[in-house]
Amino acid sequence: MPQLPAPAYPADVLARLGADAKEVIARYPGSRSALLPLLHLVQSEEGYVSRTGMAFCADQLGLTTAEVTAVATFYSMYRRRPSGDYQVGVCTNTLCAVMGGDAIFDRLKDHLGVGNDETTDDGKITLEHIECNAACDFAPVVMVNWEFFDNQTPESATKLVDDLIAGRTVEPTRGAPLCSYKETARILAGFPDQRPGAVEATGGAGAASLVGLKLARGEGVTAARVVGPRGESPQDSVTHDPSPTEHLSSHDAPQQTSASDPANPAGPTAEEGE
Template identity: 80%
Template sequence: MPQLPAPDYPADVRARLEADAREVIARYPDSRSALLPLLHLVQSEEGYVSRTGIRFCAEMLDLTTAEVTAVSTFYTMYRRKPSGDYQVGVCTNTLCAVMGGDAIFDELKQHLGVGNGETTEDGKVTLEHIECNAACDFAPVVMVNWEFFDNQTPDSARQLVDDLRAGREVEPTRGAPLCTYQQTARILAGFPDERAGAVEATGGAGHASLAGLRLAKGETGPGRVVSPRSAGYPADEPPATHPSSHDAPHKTSASDPKHPSGPVTEEGEE
């Protein structure tokens, strides 16, 4: 049975979205390059990329709905069904997982009564596991609408989702103030971030991430070698050899006693 054409937006919504879309398209030399931000734009309207949104993007960019669908289903940042106001993503990549991310994810699934990619009955929270978000030094990390909540535990994550569902104010560990998923989608479409304090805030590298950079710039003292082999000398006195010096390559004659050549001298002569 053939599928019915996707419905269109109401006239007032269509007019508003067309004005926004033309502004986005004008930023690119080739109109089809605007597809990704336009998908964020329609997602900001309905909270996901609907058939109506796909039709709108196709008409604005002179593409087929198949071409738009192929892109919208390729990227995980585009939702394919109605979801919650807050996307709660638990990093379950390697470091976050071993630091407790798996435990947090399991706790939230049980506490919220939902599985991966599912939404609570009140429509507030969509839970999903996410890949690395480059915040490994703050593991385990939970993200709400792509804002960072660092060094989480099962208890703190449970309190976080309870606060979100109750409408209580929640502040990210760092970065801009929290907003709804639809508001986040509009920002990702390329429109000004109007949240109070968003311009001053930074969601970039935190203090732990920048420790190596400060060390390289000489802004802090050199690191101290800490090794299980260090027990035999005082903490303020380095060992005579590097802790891994026993792993260094030996001279051929020393590493293979059966080798016929004699020991090599400092001058390279036998």
């Protein structure tokens, strides 16, 4: 049975999106290159990339709907069905998982009553597990509409989603202020970020990322956070000031095993012990 044509946007919406699309397409020497930002543009209208949105993109760029669908279904940042005002992503890639990301994700599933890629009944929260977001020195990381919430625990993540549902102000750990998923999509389409303080917002490498650089320069290193077993609070550590001739490595650590996995000790290899 042939699929029915996608419904069109209302005339006023079509005119507004058409003007925006024209601005986006003009940025590129080839119109086809504008497909990714145009998908963000239609996502900013409905909160997801609908059949209507894909038909709009195809019409604007002279593509088939199959060509647009192939791109929209490839990238995970494009939602294919209605989602919440806040996209809450819990990193469950290797380091974040070891540091407690799995525990956070399980807690939020139970607390919100949803599974992966599902939305709460009130339409506020869509929960999903996400891949690495290059913030391993802040693990475990939770992202809300692509803004960072670092060094999370099951308790802090639970409070975070409760605040979002209640409409309380939530401040990301770093970067720009939080906004709705639709507003985020419009920014990703390439339109000016109107959030107060967004231009001044900055991010940067965390202290853990800079340890190697400091050691290479012969500088003293302060480890402000030591990983404890999952579920326990991090412990403060002691400042270590290596001498110029001292070369620290993972084998200089006082522990013989990862604190997060005591059942699998990992001491020096046989060659290193000889």
